[in-house]
Amino acid sequence: MKTIVVATDFSPAALNAGNYAAELALAIKADILLLHIYNIPAGYNGVPLTVNVEDIRQIADSNVNELKEQLLSKMEGKINVNAKIRLGTFMEELKAVCESIQPYAVVMGSQGTSAAQRLVFGSHSVIAMKHLMWPVITVPVGASFAAVKKIGLACDFNAVLENTPVEEIRLLVNDFKAELHVLNTDRNDELPPGVVFESELLEELIGDMKPHYHFITDARTDESIMEFAEKNNIDLLIVLPKRHGVIENLLHRSHTRQLVLHSHVPVMALHH
Numbered sequence: 001m002k003t004i005v006v007a008t009d010f011s012p013a014a015l016n017a018g019n020y021a022a023e024l025a026l027a028i029k030a031d032i033l034l035l036h037i038y039n040i041p042a043g044y045n046g047v048p049l050t051v052n053v054e055d056i057r058q059i060a061d062s063n064v065n066e067l068k069e070q071l072l073s074k075m076e077g078k079i080n081v082n083a084k085i086r087l088g089t090f091m092e093e094l095k096a097v098c099e100s101i102q103p104y105a106v107v108m109g110s111q112g113t114s115a116a117q118r119l120v121f122g123s124h125s126v127i128a129m130k131h132l133m134w135p136v137i138t139v140p141v142g143a144s145f146a147a148v149k150k151i152g153l154a155c156d157f158n159a160v161l162e163n164t165p166v167e168e169i170r171l172l173v174n175d176f177k178a179e180l181h182v183l184n185t186d187r188n189d190e191l192p193p194g195v196v197f198e199s200e201l202l203e204e205l206i207g208d209m210k211p212h213y214h215f216i217t218d219a220r221t222d223e224s225i226m227e228f229a230e231k232n233n234i235d236l237l238i239v240l241p242k243r244h245g246v247i248e249n250l251l252h253r254s255h256t257r258q259l260v261l262h263s264h265v266p267v268m269a270l271h272h
Contacts, residue, residue: 002030002104007094007128009036010063013109013141020266021107021137022071022079023145028175030104031080032071036064037093038085053087060085090124091131098134105268110138129269130241135168136269137236143266148176152234152265153211154183154225157198163240165272166205172268173209178235180211183228187219229265238268 006021008014018034025032038060040053064083071081086093098106108125129136151172155164173180182202186195199213218224229237 002028003033003101004030005033005035005094005097005101005103005106007035007037007106007108007124008064008067009109009124010067011109013139015067015109016141016143017107017109017139018067018071019074020139020143020145022075022081024105024107024137025079026075027145027147028104031082033097033101033103034064034068034071034081034083035094035097036060036083036085037090038087039089040087057085057087091127094128095132098132103134105135105137106132107137107139110140110267129239129267132269133271137266139266140264143264146235148172148178148235150181150232150234150236151176151178152181152183152225152229152237154237154239155202157184157195157202160198160202160205163272164202164205165240165270168270168272169206169238170209172236172238180206180209181232181234182206182211182213183216183225183237184214185216185218185221185224187217189217191215226265234265236268237265238270241269241271 002025004021004025006018008018021032024030038056040056064085068081068083071079075081084097086097094106106128108128110125125136125138129138151169153169169180172178184195184199186192191199203211214228216224216228225237228234
């Protein structure tokens with residue numbers, strides 16, 4: 001059975017991501033695992049605060065089970081929802097859970113609503129997209145799941161044979177019976193010979209999916225892809241973290257980071 005992991009901190013953005021994941025699970029006949037990872041707050045100079053660990057655990061357990069009941073009620077029992085809490089470092093615990101259950105995808109809110117939530121959970125989302133080897137979907141605030149009719153693939157046509165997760169893309173296209181749109185940007189109107197060659201190789205890999213190609217002339221690589229996705233009703237935008245600048249530069253280019261975290265289009269990171 002397919003399982004979708006919902007990593008949640010119970011912020012409004014994370015709760016919205018949980019609703020999105022529940023509808024997604026219904027569409028592809030998957031189970032939901034709600035996962036909340038908590039740690040012991042550190043005090044000044046990293047010295048742990050004097051806190052009651054059991055109280056923190058009970059609050060976390062109560063919150064995650066309340067969310068479980070909300071999703072079960074919302075979906076009228078049409079999907080299975082399980083809940084788990086873990087004490088530890090976010091990425092280490094998330095990776096351990098994924099290694100154990102091999103999820104279809106991990107779904108997270110792209111950012112919280114407060115400044116603190118944007119800093120903490122937003123950073124978690126970016127780091128998970130960049131480093132977690134399972135598919136990660138970040139859901140913008142306000143985004144809701146209706147149907148995935150158009151899937152976008154942001155591609156820089158760099159070593160496509162080695163770096164395109166073809167089977168994962170094919171699975172998504174088949175599961176949703178969606179159109180595949182390949183998006184590429186360049187500052188020049190004329191495509192470089194290398195891009196033409198790599199695009200031909202990509203066509204050999206994914207031609208059976210009947211993709212639509214869009215070559216966008218714009219010096220603002222990341223921004224133009226996001227704008228195209230929003231204007232052309234792309235329902236899910238795939239990025240390839242090791243090759244595509246959207247994720248590779250997130251931690252170094254604050255304007256791009258903010259654009260992705262505030263995108264109106266859910267973004268999926270796929271690794272190969």
